[in-house]
Amino acid sequence: MNALFVMLLIPVVAAGVLALLRPWHLAAGVNVGASALGLACTAWLGWQVAAHGVVSGAGFHVDGFSMALVALTAFVGLTTAVFSRTYMRQLYDSGTVAATRMRLYHAMYQLFMFTMLLALTTDNLGVLWVAVEGATLATVLLVSLYRTSESIEAAWKYFVLCSVGIALALFGTVLTYFAAGHLGAAAVPGLSMSALHEHAAGLQPSVMSLAFVFLLVGYGTKAGLVPMHQWLPDAHSEGPAPMSAMLSGLLLNVALYAIVRVKLLVDGSLASSSNPYLAGQLLMGFGLVSFLVAAFFLHRQRDIKRLFSYSSVEHMGIVTFAFGLGGPIATFGALLHMLSHSLAKSAIFVTVGYAARIAGSQGLEHIRGLIRTQPAVGWSLVAGVAAIAGLPPFGIFAGEFLLLVATVDTRPWLAVVLLAGLVVAFAGLFRHLQPVVFGAAPEGQRPVRAAMAPVLLHLGLAAWFGLAMPGVLAGWLHGATFLISGDTLP
């Protein structure tokens, strides 16, 4: 329990300190230090979860599912903090971002970490909502950090769309509470998800299916499911690169986590009704549409960050589809896919930050010949795109493979659609990648100062997850698979 409290306390304290700290180079150091401390506490908590299976009490509940995502969040938070130190320093030196904005950036960075960790560890459905909304509030000013009219527009869109979406999720939460009211207050204290899960069979199916629609639309907006994805490419392309890495790598996962948690309640409630798979079918539908639409949109992109944000929509679609399909194989694949995608995608956004700086533009037609100018950046981008395109040996390949196996088993005709979509997405990524990396470099293109260690670490981990998984992580994921699909891997 203590590990959990310390883990949550660190970013809050750090945010307070960073909000007051004037010298910005010190602030960047504090940001890295706090993230490192947070990761250490996460390891402590992870050890407890591995030992006991579940750590719960005082309104928190950490099981394998949340623990895997908490560890991922703390890890990506640290590597991105390391990256943002050099990246933001150059922004400051070039006069793009003023000193007060640097202070805002660092304080909000830690608050954002806090809201995500809170969302992942809380046991209360209402607090989960508050934390996810808090994550929007913490990041919205970071999207408009450059204060160009484009970035303000992107931030406004992000703010309004996500707030409205999340408001609908609150209505779903109220309906869930309404359904829980019939169980008696003693059975379900507050909005405790573990207690609701235990008594899910007693929740009124008609209320819960209506609640799920609202919750899915609400949290789905945040997860970037089509057609509620409109904010995502704008927010990713206009914010600073570390922010894009965090939004794509972490926030989307948190939203998806909320959807899966709610799905468990609805499944339990609908188990004996006439349509027990309603939640799964809705997830499959939304997931497949997001995946296909985003795969085709990849071809039309002209901005490198928009390209990769559509790729995030595509991957969220696949994962949502896999969770909807259910069953232990698809669920395990989805979890593996989530983790590997986060690692690979945040590595890509870091690399893209450097690439855009080398070329002096985010336009795909201006970025050329990275491999000649700066081989480290060029090769990292190739490896990263290979990872998210689903090439072996990366974890995404393993996840997609498991999903295909499960799909062929249960719904063979959907496997055809899935494969076709994967090919379209693959082509969409590589047609843009080829000239960007291998094309002729323009005259006078210079390499920039780049720390590639975090990128290599991320890609190395993503490859490791695809080949052989560390035992602790496998334990968490097996626990999560059992929780979500109600069955163990064959």
Place this chain on the structure above:
Amino acid sequence: MLPSTLTFMQQLVPVLAALVLFLSFVLLAQARPLSAVHAFAWQGALLAAVTVAVAAVSGHGHLYVSAFITFALKAVLIPWMLHRLIRRLALDRSVEGVASPALLNMAAVALVIFSYWLVLPIVQHESGITRNIVAISLAVVLIGLLMMVFRQQAVSQVIGFMSMENGLFLAAVSATGGMPLVVELGIAFDVLVAMVLFGVFFLEIQASIDSLDVDRLNRLHEREDESP
């Protein structure tokens, strides 16, 4: 349950809830930002009154606290902040035309009917009151959404959003007897921070496009794949 068997307070709850819905219609019809803020403040005050009535009926003590928070936040603080922003941005004389107000009202009426239809299967075991209130609060939420879609002014969109929040709060209070206090405090805090951020954005948007007409925020869109 027949209406005559209900106590005065029990009868008061749906009446006040219906008035909240009525104010949503009033809000939808306002062309001037300042009068919209006033209507919004009245809606917040009515919401606080509903909360007090529910507290008196159900005997939940913590509802008095949330009634106080609602009144302070929705009827005083947020309207006051909006008021100040509108004066600062010199919007108090501006009139925002809506293409066809009659059609907008019809759409709102349709949304109310739709809400009633949507909650029909939910509450077969409930008394008529709960069903009415869930439907009313859903209608308030949807009308707030309608307002956000059909208004171009950033201020009106924010008022629409806040009115959606009112609908959510109405549902939480009257259908379930209030959310747990920690959740309610969290929501109130989020709403307050959101309002502050909206204020910051008004100033930034004004500085960037010299207007608060968000239809003019149109630089980012999917570009056609023309030759560079």
